[in-house]
Amino acid sequence: MDITTRLQLLEAVRRADQANAAHTAASRACSRATQAAVEALTRLVHCDRQLAEASGPDRIRHGDMLDAARQTYAESGRRKHAARTKLRRTFVAARTANRELAALYGPHARGRATGGKRRSAVAASVLDELAAMPLDLIRAADAILVHSSAGKDSLVMLHRLATWAAQAGCKDKVVVVHCDLGDTSEWPGVRELAQRQAERYGLRFVAIDADGGLLGLVEKRGMFPDATRRLCTSTLKRDKANVLLTAIVTALGLDRQALIINCLGIRAAESTARSRKLPLSIDTRTSNGKRLVLTWHPIFTLSDAEVWQEIASEGLEYHPAYDALIPRLSCVFCVLAGFSVLVRAVRLCWALDLPLPQQYKDLEARIGHRFKEQYSLADVIKEAARIEAEEGPLTWRPGDAIRDQLGDTAADYYLHRLALAA
Ligand code: SF4
Structure with missing residues (x-):
């Protein structure tokens, strides 16, 4: 299977996953709308009975309540109809996306993982293959974003990527992205170091300013983030980097889906949570019809000592x-x-x-x-x-x-x- 087919397969998996998720959400929404319609009907019957039993001034009040119940019932009917229409539409979309995936994968399925979790097994097998062919991956990419904190893992990742990009003749695709949290958050000289590290390889460097940094974020929210509510990473780094990602895709001006590779210096040895990640994965959060975004951890399997060995x-x-x-x-x-x-x-x-x-x-x-x-x-x-x-x-x-x-x-x-x- 060539790299183009592998990437087409990943996009087909992404679309099938997305279509299935939309169908599941529509199914839940439909259940809620049906339940709301049943409740509205029960209320309508109740109001009707109360009006029949009422007399004198109470009839006016119960008449108003019956009118309101009729309106609610009519509205719930409209909502149920819309939810059912959406359910049918998402069902057809999911079926189409899964058929397209099966048609694309069928000719290459022999000897590969399929099993019960078919889509995830297909994606995992293709992603494993791609992670093992860095030069092809770099050549196929339209842009490669290397997220650098200037720390030791970023440094070794950058060194490897810069070497591969030079071998592949693709250094112009690489952008080193550094989120600068400012001197109230970080050690002095971090931003300058990140820039020097990128410039050593002649790579483009972009620093993103996170206004106020960690101190500003805590001041604004009135609380420190923690491991379970790690707003600092998403607010100060990821959200801002996503804005840059969109700008890069726009600047590419392609009339087809762009392939963007986001590189992070995450390693399995750092923590149990990180060991559960994959060396290469589809970033479903930022991928869409205009861009397929892959998250790549090029030094995922290195130990601390190996990182220092490479630095030395x-x-x-x-x-x-x-x-x-x-x-x-x-x-x-x-x-x-x-x-x-x-x-x-x-x-x-x-x-x-x-x-x-x-x-x-x-x-x-x-x-x-x-x-x-x-x-x-x-x-x-x-x-x-x-x-x-x-x-x-x-x-x-x-x-x-x-x-x-x-x-x-x-x-x-x-x-x-x-x-x-x-
Ligand atoms: S997890 Fe939060 S506090 Fe820790 S380095 Fe990242 S942004 Fe800073």
Whole structure:
């Protein structure tokens, strides 16, 4: 099966899924409309009976109630009719979409997964194949968005993608997208580093400003996000990146569906939730008739050590916060970080003379909402002060992140390479 057929299959799976979901929603709406019509009829019969039994001034009131019940019943009938029409329409659309998928897949089905969950099995098998052929995928794409936080995983992902894009002769398709949350959210120099990392490969760089960053979002909502209500990622990053995605598709000006690949440096080893994701998947949220959007995690299977190994051996520039053994280049006070990481972040802020700990502590007091359910940022600051009293200020050396992961020799070699490149 060639890549064009594979991509056509994915689009057919997407359309079939979408059509089935629309039919399921229409079916539920139809049940609700039928139930509403039954209730309206019951009410009408009741009002009719009450009017028959009423006398004197009560007849006027019951007459009005009967009129209202008649209107409600008539309206419920119209709604039920519209819902049934929509149900029939979505049924036909779902049947057509599934038939189209079957016709497209049939000639290639031999020896491939089908089973009970036919559509998802087809998609999974095709996506697995595509993930294993990065150069073809890059050649087939109309645009490739590389979402970079400037962190270590983004860095290695970017290095791999830039290398593949250069091999495929497609560097012009790549756009490195960085969501800049501002200096009240992130460590200093993150945006500049993301830009340098992209420019090293001669790639286009676009920074998206998230006005107010995490601090502004919390101030506005009066509460900190958490793992279950992670509004920060969707509001500050995903929604804004989607606007850029639409602009890129419009600028392409294609008279066919565009293939857009969204690349993220997510790895299975990071968390249980992330390990459940797939290396390549259809982004059903942003795909539509104008664009098929695939989400690609090119370094999905790498371990922490492998990421650092690649940074060291390729001499890639990483953010100095890692040398202070901050494990992720996220927001300085990420709502998903553990207590010990937050304590270290407070100490690093003090070492760098950043006002963030006090700003976040003040914010907590102002909105009356703790940074986390289990503890406040004031608790974190207290613990950081206790450790500083015992150990003194936080210190680190360039290359400590690599030293910590891979040992002294690797760190010395890395620093030597960076010095040569400077
Ligand atoms: S880094 Fe953490 S706090 Fe910042 S946007 Fe992402 S999840 Fe939210």
